[in-house]
Amino acid sequence: MRYRSITLLFFLLAGFTACQDELRERYQNPSSNIQPTIGEFFTGMLNNNRVRPSYWEMSTFVNWHIGVYSQSVGYLNSPSMYQQNESYIEDRWEDYYRPGPNGAGVIANFREIEKAYNLLSEAEKKDAEVFVKAAKVVLYEQTSQMVDLWGDIPFSEAGGLNSSGEIVYAKFDSAVEIYSTMLEDLKSISDFFSNANLNESVQATFSKQDILLEGNVEMWQRYTNSLLLRFLMRLSYVQEENSKSNILEILNNESQFPLLNLENYAPAHDDILLMPLLTYTDDLHHAFLDWINYPAPYYILENVLKPVNDLRIPVLYDKYGVTTNGNFTSNSEFNALPLTFKTSDQQANLEHYAIIDSATFLFNTKLPGVLLTASEVNFLKAEAYERWGGGNPEQEYFNGIKNSIIFYYYLNSLNTINFNPLTAPTNQEINDFLSNSDSLQYTGSSAERLQKIWTQKWVHFGFLQSVQSWSEIRRTGYPQLLFNPASLTGYELPPTRLTYPSNEKTYNENYAKVASQDLRNAKIFWDVK
Numbered sequence: 001m002r003y004r005s006i007t008l009l010f011f012l013l014a015g016f017t018a019c020q021d022e023l024r025e026r027y028q029n030p031s032s033n034i035q036p037t038i039g040e041f042f043t044g045m046l047n048n049n050r051v052r053p054s055y056w057e058m059s060t061f062v063n064w065h066i067g068v069y070s071q072s073v074g075y076l077n078s079p080s081m082y083q084q085n086e087s088y089i090e091d092r093w094e095d096y097y098r099p100g101p102n103g104a105g106v107i108a109n110f111r112e113i114e115k116a117y118n119l120l121s122e123a124e125k126k127d128a129e130v131f132v133k134a135a136k137v138v139l140y141e142q143t144s145q146m147v148d149l150w151g152d153i154p155f156s157e158a159g160g161l162n163s164s165g166e167i168v169y170a171k172f173d174s175a176v177e178i179y180s181t182m183l184e185d186l187k188s189i190s191d192f193f194s195n196a197n198l199n200e201s202v203q204a205t206f207s208k209q210d211i212l213l214e215g216n217v218e219m220w221q222r223y224t225n226s227l228l229l230r231f232l233m234r235l236s237y238v239q240e241e242n243s244k245s246n247i248l249e250i251l252n253n254e255s256q257f258p259l260l261n262l263e264n265y266a267p268a269h270d271d272i273l274l275m276p277l278l279t280y281t282d283d284l285h286h287a288f289l290d291w292i293n294y295p296a297p298y299y300i301l302e303n304v305l306k307p308v309n310d311l312r313i314p315v316l317y318d319k320y321g322v323t324t325n326g327n328f329t330s331n332s333e334f335n336a337l338p339l340t341f342k343t344s345d346q347q348a349n350l351e352h353y354a355i356i357d358s359a360t361f362l363f364n365t366k367l368p369g370v371l372l373t374a375s376e377v378n379f380l381k382a383e384a385y386e387r388w389g390g391g392n393p394e395q396e397y398f399n400g401i402k403n404s405i406i407f408y409y410y411l412n413s414l415n416t417i418n419f420n421p422l423t424a425p426t427n428q429e430i431n432d433f434l435s436n437s438d439s440l441q442y443t444g445s446s447a448e449r450l451q452k453i454w455t456q457k458w459v460h461f462g463f464l465q466s467v468q469s470w471s472e473i474r475r476t477g478y479p480q481l482l483f484n485p486a487s488l489t490g491y492e493l494p495p496t497r498l499t500y501p502s503n504e505k506t507y508n509e510n511y512a513k514v515a516s517q518d519l520r521n522a523k524i525f526w527d528v529k
Contacts, residue, residue, distance in 0.1 A: 037112075038113050038117060038131045038132070039131055039205055039209035040209070041109045041110075041112045041113045041135075042109075042131045042138075042209050042210070043209045043210075044104055045106050045109040045110060045113075045135055045139070046138060046210070046211050047211060048142075048274070049101070049102050049104075050095050050096075050103040050142075051104075051142075051274050051369035053464055056101075056102045058284055058287035059287035059288075060088035060092075061091075061092050062466045063075070063288065063290065063291055063293040064084075064085055065084055066467060067293065068082070069494040070458075070466055070469040070470040070473055071298070071299050071483075072466050073297060074297050074336075074337060075292070077339070077343045077346065077486075078486070080491060082483075082488075082491045082492070082493060082494045083488060089498060090503055091103075093501045094503075097159065106139050106142045106143075107139075107155075107158045107162075108159050108161075108162045110135055110138075111160075113135050117132055127201075127202045130192075134220055137220065137223060137224050138212075140182040140185070140186060141227055141371060141372075143155060143178065143182065145467045147178055147179065147524070148234070148467060148470075148471040148524060150497060151497055151514075151517065151522070151525070152172040152174055153172060154171065154172055154173065154508070156170075156173050175525050179526075182231060183246075186224055186227060186228045190221060190228065193217055193220050211274070212371075218258070219272075222260050223372060225250060225257045226260045228250065228257075229380050230380065232250075233247065234475060235526050236387075237475065238525060244387075247388075251390060260372060260373065261377045261399070267373070267407050267411075268410065270374050271370070271373040271374060271407070272370075272372040273368035273370060273371065274369035274371060275368045275369075276366060280365060281365055283362065283365050284361055284363075285363055288362060292347070292350070294356050294362065295346075295354070295356075296317045296334070296336045298337065298338060298339045299481055300458075300462075301317060301354060302336050304459055305459070307439055308433075309433075309437070310433075314334075314422060315408045315411075316360065316408060317355065317356060317357050319333065320354055334354045336353060336354055337349065339482070339484055340484065357412070359419035359421070360412040364411070365417070366414035366415060367411065367464075368411075373460070374403045375399075375400045375401075375404040375457075376400075376457065376460065376461075378396045378397070378399040378400030378403060379396070379397070379456065379460070381393075381396040382396035382397040382453045383450060386449055397456070398442070400453075400457065401434060401456055402430050404456070405430055450476075450478075454476045455478055455479045458472060458478070471524075474524065475527060475529065491520075496521055496524075496527065497519075497522055498520075499519070
């Protein structure tokens with residue numbers, strides 16, 4: 001079949017050969033119609049190593065850039081620690097637009113889905129619609145990250161070569177308009193999933209091609225609504241009345257808008273997690289060794305977790321220690337490497353301070369990509385109720401912390417090859433911790449309570465959701481992190497946005513229209529606090 005050949009060529013060029021044996025199981029080739037092409041490109045959109053915590057994503061993007069800007073990773077005080085690396089930024093940008101070994105090229109894949117969908121008969125379109133709707137959710141989640149990192153981006157005209165076969169210099173769409181489009185469309189997508197009734201054949205194909213949620217339409221609806229809630233809250237200080245009315249509509253009608261906050265929470269079933277392929281055998285220890293990002297981040301450990309003896313400390317960090325004459329002696333306490341040290345002092349004393357946990361993170365081949373969790377939804381609800389009423393913010397705040405504890409012990413439990421998983425705290429132990437930690441209590445002024453919500457959400461995001469972490473710090477102003485000034489002129493402090501990559505400036509003639517705002521200290525439109 002002609003379409004089968006085109007699809008296989010696309011994925012070969014896209015860099016999927018390393019995992020083609022497993023992904024081939026997701027590809028169908030019936031002779032009746034061309035619908036499976038859409039399913040294949042949908043799988044291609046999902047198979048994204050910019051979502052999973054892959055080596056390249058962590059080493060070149062998180063640990064070099066936004067992990068430092070959000071202090072979700074440790075780092076050395078180098079003169080250029082806040083300067084972006086043009087080559088690595090170029091990679092991150094291009095991996096959104098076109099497939100490669102590190103990114104799925106969600107734009108290119110989605111344009112192929114649109115093109116294939118438009119060739120279908122009306123009856124075939126009805127069967128394929130579930131793929132298109134789910135693909136839009138994937139597209140919007142990734143697009144929101146691009147907007148939150150850069151601001152205006154090529155979007156509506158991007159991927160012209162895939163959709164029409166012609167090279168198009170795509171315009172830069174307004175970040176405001178992109179968010180508006182996504183919000184409007186997600187509501188209609190939610191309605192679709194709430195009423196979806198797939199026939200047996202379509203359900204079987206969707207389940208096979210869906211490597212994220214295994215064709216679970218109810219979970220796609222919950223994901224859509226929770227993503228909608230995240231987007232609305234992201235805009236809530238620049239478009240407050242619109243965000244308020246829409247968020248309260250969602251929260252007051254959870255039967256119509258179900259979210260990711262199920263009872264008897266179990267991360268494996270209730271969160272949106274992109275699991276590694278069965279053929280994946282790598283881990284993250286090299287990514288953290290590259291630039292020495294493995295020290296425990298100072299603020300989170302010393303200012304947030306240690307004062308309350310947080311239950312997450314032993315699953316997030318390792319005390320580390322000193323090796324003398326081949327004998328290892330563990331440090332007695334969890335202490336974070338001070339940010340105030342000179343680079344030489346940091347390097348000389350690394351062994352004396354805590355590091356990112358080996359079992360949970362550094363040597364865990366089963367770490368999933370984290371797209372959205374129940375804990376985030378809890379904190380979103382807590383903020384909404386605190387600001388606008390309508391529910392119990394304290395309960396959601398504590399649920400968010402509790403679910404975060406459960407989540408990180410779940411990640412630790414996935415690593416059973418070289419480590420024995422830590423014993424997860426019981427519900428009673430978690431409840432006792434939440435009740436007995438004075439500084440965790442939901443007290444103080446409304447502003448102080450919001451600061452607690454935002455800080456705990458930042459803790460939960462960590463480096464696995466560093467784009468969300470950095471975005472929320474900019475949106476809310478919390479936690480109020482302290483940064484040592486770097487010595488490189490013009491790069492003394494972290495940026496408030498990424499600047500556009502060099503190739504986009506050089507080859508896209510539309511760059512001239514956004515050049516004046518392409519500044520590292522410019523702000524994304526929702527960053528108004």
